[in-house]
Amino acid sequence: xxxxxxxxxxxxxxxxxxxxxxxxxxxxxxxxxxxxxxxxxxxxxxxxxxxxxxxxxxxxxxxxxxxxxxxxxxxxxxxxxxxxxxxxxxxxxxxxxxxxxxxxxxxxxxxxxxxxxxxxxxxxxxxxxxxxxxxxxxxxxxx
Amino acid sequence: xxxxxxxxxxxxxxxxxxxxxxxxxxxxxxxxxxxxxxxxxxxxxxxxxxxxxxxxxxxxxxxxxxxxxxxxxxxxxxxxxxxxxxxxxxxxxxxxxxxxxxxxxxxxxxxxxxxxxxxxxxxxxxxxxxxxxxxxxxxxxxxxxxxxxxxxxxxxxxxxxxxxxxxxxxxxxxxxxxxxxxxxxxxxxxxxxxxxxxxxxxxxxxxxxxxxxxxxxxxxxxxxxxxxxxxxxxxxxxxxxxxxxxxxxxxxxxxxxxxxxxxxxxxxxxxxxxxxxxxxxxxxxxxxxxxxxxxxxxxxxxxxxxxxxxxxxxxxxxxxxxxxxxxxxxxxxxxxxxxxxxxxxxxxxxxxxxxxxxxxxxxxxxxxxxxxxxxxxxxxxxxxxxxxxxxxxxxxxxxxxxxxxxxxxxxxxxxxxxxxxxxxxxxxxxxxxxxxxxxxxxxxxxxxxxxxxxxxxxxxxxx
Numbered sequence: 001x002x003x004x005x006x007x008x009x010x011x012x013x014x015x016x017x018x019x020x021x022x023x024x025x026x027x028x029x030x031x032x033x034x035x036x037x038x039x040x041x042x043x044x045x046x047x048x049x050x051x052x053x054x055x056x057x058x059x060x061x062x063x064x065x066x067x068x069x070x071x072x073x074x075x076x077x078x079x080x081x082x083x084x085x086x087x088x089x090x091x092x093x094x095x096x097x098x099x100x101x102x103x104x105x106x107x108x109x110x111x112x113x114x115x116x117x118x119x120x121x122x123x124x125x126x127x128x129x130x131x132x133x134x135x136x137x138x139x140x141x142x143x
Numbered sequence: 144x145x146x147x148x149x150x151x152x153x154x155x156x157x158x159x160x161x162x163x164x165x166x167x168x169x170x171x172x173x174x175x176x177x178x179x180x181x182x183x184x185x186x187x188x189x190x191x192x193x194x195x196x197x198x199x200x201x202x203x204x205x206x207x208x209x210x211x212x213x214x215x216x217x218x219x220x221x222x223x224x225x226x227x228x229x230x231x232x233x234x235x236x237x238x239x240x241x242x243x244x245x246x247x248x249x250x251x252x253x254x255x256x257x258x259x260x261x262x263x264x265x266x267x268x269x270x271x272x273x274x275x276x277x278x279x280x281x282x283x284x285x286x287x288x289x290x291x292x293x294x295x296x297x298x299x300x301x302x303x304x305x306x307x308x309x310x311x312x313x314x315x316x317x318x319x320x321x322x323x324x325x326x327x328x329x330x331x332x333x334x335x336x337x338x339x340x341x342x343x344x345x346x347x348x349x350x351x352x353x354x355x356x357x358x359x360x361x362x363x364x365x366x367x368x369x370x371x372x373x374x375x376x377x378x379x380x381x382x383x384x385x386x387x388x389x390x391x392x393x394x395x396x397x398x399x400x401x402x403x404x405x406x407x408x409x410x411x412x413x414x415x416x417x418x419x420x421x422x423x424x425x426x427x428x429x430x431x432x433x434x435x436x437x438x439x440x441x442x443x444x445x446x447x448x449x450x451x452x453x454x455x456x457x458x459x460x461x462x463x464x465x466x467x468x469x470x471x472x473x474x475x476x477x478x479x480x481x482x483x484x485x486x487x488x489x490x491x492x493x494x495x496x497x498x499x500x501x502x503x504x505x506x507x508x509x510x511x512x513x514x515x516x517x518x519x520x521x522x523x524x525x526x527x528x529x530x531x532x533x534x535x536x537x538x539x540x541x542x543x544x545x546x547x548x549x550x551x552x553x554x555x556x557x558x559x560x561x562x563x564x565x566x567x568x569x570x571x572x573x574x575x576x577x578x579x580x581x582x583x584x585x586x587x588x589x590x591x592x593x594x595x596x597x598x599x600x601x602x603x604x605x606x
Contacts, residue, residue, distance in 0.1 A: 002275065005275075005276075013511040013513045014513065014514075015418070015513050015515050015518055035327075038418070039418060040420075040511065040513075040518065040520060045420070048226060048227055049227075049328050049329075051223060051277060052224050052228060052271075052272060052273055052276055052277055052325070053272075053273045053275075053276035053277070053328050054272065054273075054275070054276040054277040054278070055276075064513070064514045
């Protein structure tokens, strides 16, 4: 079976490169075909890469607190570009300060993200979610 | 003596260059009007006669040719995303020496097809999607092209998963399959498509352009002129075996209708805290500014630079400058000669042609403030540390101010985000030998390089 294709990158004016590299290796190891856009990625670049490579999911990282601003309108832009229904994840320190994660998750879901991951999420959790959403396989994740 | 003849069939002039392989010297050059309408060999014979007036009769052991006659190699390309495969297709075509007369992205529309049929390209380059990526767009475009009555050959260099399917859809057309120009996201693979384009140029275009008369006179190697120029410039920068090149290089050819810019440089960021964005840049890159030229495209220079700036540089009042420019745009064969006013105007026009074309060719940076401090986002090539600049074109050859004009292509404090050379040694190709040396480099690279190092002149210095 062909590997599922993921677009990953750190959005906005965010230069945190370490987590991005860890995710690249973890997702590749887990059997995904990963296109890593690196750091400081604008919304348009995720979308262009997803169109050209016919990707199955876009996974947005943000670690510097400005994620909420950076992610605004991303789902609508995907729709506009013909990527209706593409799986959209976001994770990291996506908001400023210590906020109730349930509220944060709700806000990002309202923006059109299918899944929202809080600070310190291990890659295994995201991988399990991807396997469920893309392959229909439910794993037991030991946290 | 072992003389070799190098011919360049241009749209206006047929230029011939003779070199002696034994002494590794230029013997002479000659030029005559291209006679593509009647018999192209008449113009060639006239040019050789001019050459032999200077050198005496020569018995050539080999003859090679390049051509941009009859409109050059006209290409239309279609890709998917404008900044990705559509750009890769354009890069591939320009690098192969083509004149790109149309670039399309996403799905072709019936209106696009009307335009394309009107353009009558010599070759169509059909791409789109990474390997295993998007297939809908290239399949749609193949179907659209299949519905046309036109007969241009189509090079398919897109998503390999559906390449054969595209060929099947286009079974009534002449098609050629190639490796994808962007096999993986962010990987540029333009050489196979370029090789195919060049083979097609040899096989098909030569006949269509009335050049078949002369193929019997040629020992081998026939390529589009810009492709020969690119080979010469790359050789000059890189060197060959123990014969050293001059290092990373920027070259500008300011013509009457277009301005061509070539860079042979990696273009990687030279400052710290820089993130490089966008499509990977080809090491040898060519761009063509179709709206920037000294006569046919004179108005394009005015539009890009502004008449006030041209007036300021030339010292000619705006109204008079406008008057002269209007005259020159109709009298395209007018040269300044000894007329000081026209000399000043051509100085300003050439300076702005170089400034505009180099700015468009070079990359740029944007500043972004991040948690880590100031960070730069670079798009395109960083040429700021390129130390050699080669210029050619009538306006730069027939002037005593070559270096001053060329310096307008340097870094400009008014536009600090543009990554143009900070300072560079200026070289000038006074006898238009670049295309000839590119041709010669196919069989005798070391000789071509040594002749270029002898013949290309240093002109002034930016320091």
